[in-house]
Amino acid sequence: MGPAAGPAVPEVVPFLDMGADWAYQALRVLGGVGPAAAAVADRLADFATGRDPRARRHHLRRAAWAHWRVTGDDTLALAVRGAAVCTPVFLADLGPAASRYAGTVRALMDSPGAWTRTAAAHAYWRITGEPEPAVPVLLAAVDPAWTGNPAQPVREAVRRLGEIGPAAAVAAPRLRGILASERRLAYGFRGVSILADEMYTRTLAEALTRIDP
Incomplete structure (x- = not known):
């Protein structure tokens, strides 16, 4: 738009x-x-x-x-x-203007929900500009054995690590390892397709380009 x-x-x-x-x-x-x-x-x-x-x-x-x-x-x-x-996605959009909510977002990074933790980590970085403790939370969401199950925010976490850029360098080895795998997603798992795998591959490659140009 x-x-x-x-x-x-x-x-x-x-x-x-x-x-x-x-x-x-x-x-x-x-x-x-x-x-x-x-x-x-x-x-x-x-x-x-x-x-x-x-x-x-x-x-x-x-x-x-x-x-x-x-x-x-x-x-x-x-x-x-x-x-x-007070939702991470909304606060991430506001960035530094939402600094009063940084504590709230930081607490959500310990949420039992993987999607909430991922969104909160991204929002915390956007609000504070501090990659720590956001990067470890995002990296923990990047499961090398991910099969494409949408209940896990793996691709979203990869995308957010890429946005952080060089400050997320610790994630590069894991992302390279996944990208180098012959087969990343389990085709046939809940509708996961070759197209989904290609999209995931593109996300990994773009993130790595931003993290380690």
């Missing part, structure tokens, strides 16, 4: 009035458009604060994120309290 999608904004706005699921997708699209959707900033603010009668609980975080992406102002986003804002 981005600025080039600006002309489509008038076609997206009506979906805010078409039910909870449609509204959620419209918020996602408008946020993706960014500043070119500035004309709907007030509508986004109404959804983020619950003033719009169509707003539901799951709209708050997405609307707050969209408002920030559209206006560049994080005031409203950071004013949305509780579960609506």
